[in-house]
Amino acid sequence: MAQHYKNLINGKWVDSKSGRTFESRNPANWNEVVATFPKSTKEDVDDAVKAARAAFEKWRLVPAPKRGDIMRKIGDLLVAKKEELAREMTREMGKVITETRGDVQEGIDTAYYAATEGRRLFGNTVPSELPNKFAMAIRVPIGVAGIITPWNFPMAIPTWKMFPAILSGNTVVFKPASDTPKLAAMLVEIMMEAGLPEGVVNIVHGGGGEVGNAITQHRDVDLISFTGSTAIGKQITKDSADTLKRVSLELGGKNAQIVMDDADLELALEGVLWGAFGTTGQRCTATSRLILHDKIYDKFLSMLVDRTNKLRLGDGLLPTSDVGPCVNESQRSTVEEYVKIGVEEGAKLVAGGKRAADGDLAKGWFHQPTIFSDVTREMRIAKEEIFGPVLSVLRAKNFEDAVTILNNTEYGLSSSIYTQDVNNAFKAMRDIQSGITYINSATIGAEAHLPFGGVKKTGNGHREGGWTVYDFYTEWKAVYVDYSGKLQRAQIDNY
Numbered sequence: 296m297a298q299h300y301k302n303l304i305n306g307k308w309v310d311s312k313s314g315r316t317f318e319s320r321n322p323a324n325w326n327e328v329v330a331t332f333p334k335s336t337k338e339d340v341d342d343a344v345k346a347a348r349a350a351f352e353k354w355r356l357v358p359a360p361k362r363g364d365i366m367r368k369i370g371d372l373l374v375a376k377k378e379e380l381a382r383e384m385t386r387e388m389g390k391v392i393t394e395t396r397g398d399v400q401e402g403i404d405t406a407y408y409a410a411t412e413g414r415r416l417f418g419n420t421v422p423s424e425l426p427n428k429f430a431m432a433i434r435v436p437i438g439v440a441g442i443i444t445p446w447n448f449p450m451a452i453p454t455w456k457m458f459p460a461i462l463s464g465n466t467v468v469f470k471p472a473s474d475t476p477k478l479a480a481m482l483v484e485i486m487m488e489a490g491l492p493e494g495v496v497n498i499v500h501g502g503g504g505e506v507g508n509a510i511t512q513h514r515d516v517d518l519i520s521f522t523g524s525t526a527i528g529k530q531i532t533k534d535s536a537d538t539l540k541r542v543s544l545e546l547g548g549k550n551a552q553i554v555m556d557d558a559d560l561e562l563a564l565e566g567v568l569w570g571a572f573g574t575t576g577q578r579c580t581a582t583s584r585l586i587l588h589d590k591i592y593d594k595f596l597s598m599l600v601d602r603t604n605k606l607r608l609g610d611g612l613l614p615t616s617d618v619g620p621c622v623n624e625s626q627r628s629t630v631e632e633y634v635k636i637g638v639e640e641g642a643k644l645v646a647g648g649k650r651a652a653d654g655d656l657a658k659g660w661f662h663q664p665t666i667f668s669d670v671t672r673e674m675r676i677a678k679e680e681i682f683g684p685v686l687s688v689l690r691a692k693n694f695e696d697a698v699t700i701l702n703n704t705e706y707g708l709s710s711s712i713y714t715q716d717v718n719n720a721f722k723a724m725r726d727i728q729s730g731i732t733y734i735n736s737a738t739i740g741a742e743a744h745l746p747f748g749g750v751k752k753t754g755n756g757h758r759e760g761g762w763t764v765y766d767f768y769t770e771w772k773a774v775y776v777d778y779s780g781k782l783q784r785a786q787i788d789n790y
């Protein structure tokens with residue numbers, strides 16, 4: 296019998312008032328039920344928000360360094376449980392174990408960063424224009440944060456959001472993706488074990504349309520931090536408009552890697568294999584387009600096809616697996632649909648192209664790593680996010696052409712260029728329209744202490760990670776202290 300997890304509301308583990316449940320299953324073996332969870336409703340969200348609101352009034356008064364001490368404890372517990380969490384993550388969403396270890400490590404890094412931020416959370420002191428007057432700007436917490444996350448980084452993404460939110464003095468109502476509720480539950484258990492007071496973190500499991508919607512429309516939720524698809528991001532912007540919430544959106548991508556004719560081709564090959572097929576292509580920063588300089592196009596393509604055909608599909612817990620399954624049936628169907636679209640558009644299928652269903656693979660949602668060459672910039676497979684193991688290869692005449700092709704997308708999350716020409720490297724840093732640019736490394740590999748986010752339709756201008764995310768979770772307050780003993784009028788009395 297699969298383990299049953301509950302919601303956490305006000306420090307108590309409780310089932311949904313609806314009495315309904317849902318299952319999380321292993322995408323490498325769909326017969327295996329990982330665990331069951333409450334299928335919650337608006338009523339459960341109301342209870343969680345009420346608990347978070349009440350907890351906020353106490354939590355905001357706890358000194359930030361003390362909040363940081365709990366973050367450090369969370370980091371220590373994550374270190375102790377890293378292997379267990381990684382294995383469960385592979386079982387729940389499919390990516391290979393080396394990658395799930397990395398996902399947990401990102402949570403650890405984020406916890407320790409938050410711990411030290413507890414002793415910073417710097418404000419500013421600023422000279423006043425008036426004598427005997429002191430001016431400063433301080434950060435204050437905002438209130439209740441609604442945290443809505445996707446399934447592809449079940450540990451890293453929730454920690455990117457919840458740790459800075461809580462360290463800043465806010466309280467949280469967390470709705471994880473329906474595909475990865477177990478990892479979310481394990482994370483919240485660890486947060487409680489580390490000593491968070493009741494109500495500071497609350498988790499409500501259930502569907503996006505019901506639980507997610509109830510959070511984004513709730514009158515007593517002040518902030519929403521969402522990572523997911525652009526379509527839902529737009530919906531959330533509308534849903535939270537009536538209550539004028541502060542909303543941070545991290546959305547889709549159509550990231551590209553450029554390989555110039557002067558590049559180290561072996562290095563660029565390792566980069567694109569990792570970027571395109573790591574996490575089965577299901578990363579917001581995955582390499583979905585490869586832009587090859589005309590002079591090395593044929594040679595590089597043949598090197599790439601050769602290596603791609605050698606990638607081994609399989610259960611991510613097996614040391615022999617290079618690429619795991621798609622997360623669920625509908626994600627694999629989307630991949631199959633785009634393969635069909637690519638063929639109809641006239642692109643050339645040069646690797647993969649089919650679901651993989653030999654032997655044990657038939658139990659899961661596997662799809663072959665797939666490459667289309669001769670892709671032109673107008674094709675849908677060059678423009679739309681696929682979120683699976685499909686790479687579109689385009690040809691560029693020169694550096695300027697390559698950058699123009701790269702920028703020809705409505706998204707702007709990650710980008711990469713392989714070149715040994717330092718001038719072109721600096722022009723790329725300047726001219727590529729994206730939130731992240733890598734020089735001589737793959738489109739994936741963000742570090743927890745740097746800003747993370749995208750331009751154009753990848754987001755709405757906020758950043759996660761590092762110091763920048765703390766601007767989202769705090770409000771700036773200007774404070775003036777007048778010790779002159781008389782009324783002093785700014786802009787009037789001293790001019």
Ligand code: NAP
Nearest residue numbers: 444445471472473502503507508523524527545546547579
């Ligand atoms: P999704 O379908 O948009 O779901 C994301 C989250 O939103 C899930 O928890 C989902 O719940 C919830 N949700 C669904 N409908 C909702 C609604 N009406 N109101 C509120 N919440 C709702 O995205 P996904 O398929 O999980 O993830 C893939 C997408 O995420 C891709 O587009 C990818 O590029 C993007 N992504 C972006 C980043 C980034 O940092 N830019 C990082 C990772 C992923 P259910 O699971 O219950 O449906």
